[in-house]
Amino acid sequence: MPDFVLPFRIKAEPRLDTPPVWYTWFVSLLAIVVALFLGGIVIALAGGDPIRSYIHIGKASFGSWGVFSDTMVKAIPLILVGLACTVAFRMKLWNIGAEGQFFLGAFGASAVVLTGILPEDASRWVYIPLMMIAGIAAGALWGFIPGYLKAKYNVNEIISTLMLNYIAIAWNNFFIFGVWSEGGFQMSKTFPRNAWMPRLADYAKEFPALRGLTTHLGLVFGLLAAVLVWYVLYRSRWGYEIRLIGDNPRAAKYAGVNIRRNTVLVMMFSGALAGLAGMSEISGVVHRLQGAISPGYGFTGIIVAWLAKLNPFAVVLVSIFFGALILAGREIQPSGVPKMIQGIILVSLIASDYLLRYRIRIIRTTQEA
């Protein structure tokens, strides 16, 4: 026993009921505020000015329609990858491989253009749908592998998806450095215009206000995907099975839910969404296949999904917030700030989950004589 006795002790009791929705959001918000505060301390300790850094992030991402449009461009892949993680995480499948599925999706979409199966002047209406299908299929395949290995051989999906990330990057590099290299550079040739997804700026002639706005069609995909994931998870029988497996695999098994089949299908669904993100980035922003197409979208997607509490519509909002962080982060010095803050947000968020699962009680201790 310690010599000193506090007049109270803090006790954590497991919550038996689900906390109200406002409390959930309040706790998440608190976690972000705490994270930004901690991040500010770190920036200050490293000799920066936290207030000015945060103001800069805000201005550089929401300051005008132009930069807001750029923020949305960064948010698009995050929405899709965040949804990919949401689907898998809801079944407690830890897909850490959205990054690899993103790269494969980009590869699949590029293959449509670069293998020459379409005539160079094929219409937009042919290019874009085919690239979407190829990107989705390639991502789904990259999700199928760990799903199948888990269902059939019980291979841990965290490890297999991690390994597949590296394989995907090496696979893309093989094509970028070799097969599709443009004049020895580490990138393919630029796609023909019809393989570019339309951007707002393309309609500047009719609507001058849209001049210079880079937001592209991928945003529509992202929003539709959010509705789709919401419908699947919360309105369909399949989603009921997914949630049941996630919450209580044993009960799911007794209820006759096929866990193996769902493991494969959910990983494929997750991979497909991440693959679509890769396609959208290639067709909407980069317009060719190259190495640096992702500043870690796959990992940020994990944070997005977790911060959104696996709610598909919240994923959209959270993605915009993180899109801002990534966009502003490119200019902010020192350059590690956005990644560090993402890390702190995720950790403090996970820590805050504790407040949802436990009721904190401060109990007055009566002095014993």
Place this chain on the structure above:
Amino acid sequence: MISDMLTVTVLVGILASGIRLATPYLYAAIGETFGQRSGVLNLGVDGQMLLGAFAAFYVVFRTGNLGLGVLAAILVGGLMGLAMAFVTVNLHAEQGISGIGFYLFGLGMSDLLFQRMIGTVETVNGFSKVYIPVLSDIPYLGEIFFAHNILVYLAYLLVPLAWFVLNKTTLGLKIRSVGENPEAADSLGVSVARVRYFTVTLGGVLSGVAGASLSIGLLNVFQQNMTSGLGFIAVALVYFGGWRPWGVLGGALLFSMVNSLQLWMQILGIPIPSDIAVMLPYILTILVLVVSVSKVRSPSALTKPFERD
């Protein structure tokens, strides 16, 4: 050109650098083995390594003292380990996710500190080779095995040491019982929380040293994201090695030998697409998991938080 590949000098070179390159994998993966045997999956190894690498590099850059550099890496890695242990043990975090948070934190933080405190590419005088008397004079074998810096030797010594601690000591028994059946261990008076704090902090310390072995041992520079995912491979190596130190050693050597082969192929200008070679160890890791899963069981309580009723 293929005949160039087969000269003895080249072969010795490949093997010697393969032995050397296994060093960071060994520190990080042996540390992770302790954590996982006690039931904690730490996915933040790469971030811990990056911060350890920076701390060691910075201290050596400023003071020139290599011992202080390693100490700094130990401290920083240990602090990261403590934080991970707190989030895991006290807050019952989902380990697959929280590790990614620590990874991103380490990745961003090491970059930020590097920009702020050093800023440009600098080099330091890292650990120099220690030629082991007599043994290093053996033709070929001497150069392969007995002409490395001290951190390399220590990494290999760590393997039998970890095996001994895990299998032959009371501490090891506690660690394994906490990882297999925490409820039973708890009822026998073993503090699950204490054991896990110990293993996860130890894992952080060794990850820090793994980073130092890069920044003041093998490469003698610091760069943003210089580990490029090496810490994640270390996590996979623990699975690859079936949660046993000797198995981890096998996996580490496999990865490092392939890396070394690839480096030498580039040096010799052999036109085999190196990207294909890069994929092989990752594919092999997955295959090994497929084959070994039925034979080697993971610690039963791995990733499961422990709660005392």
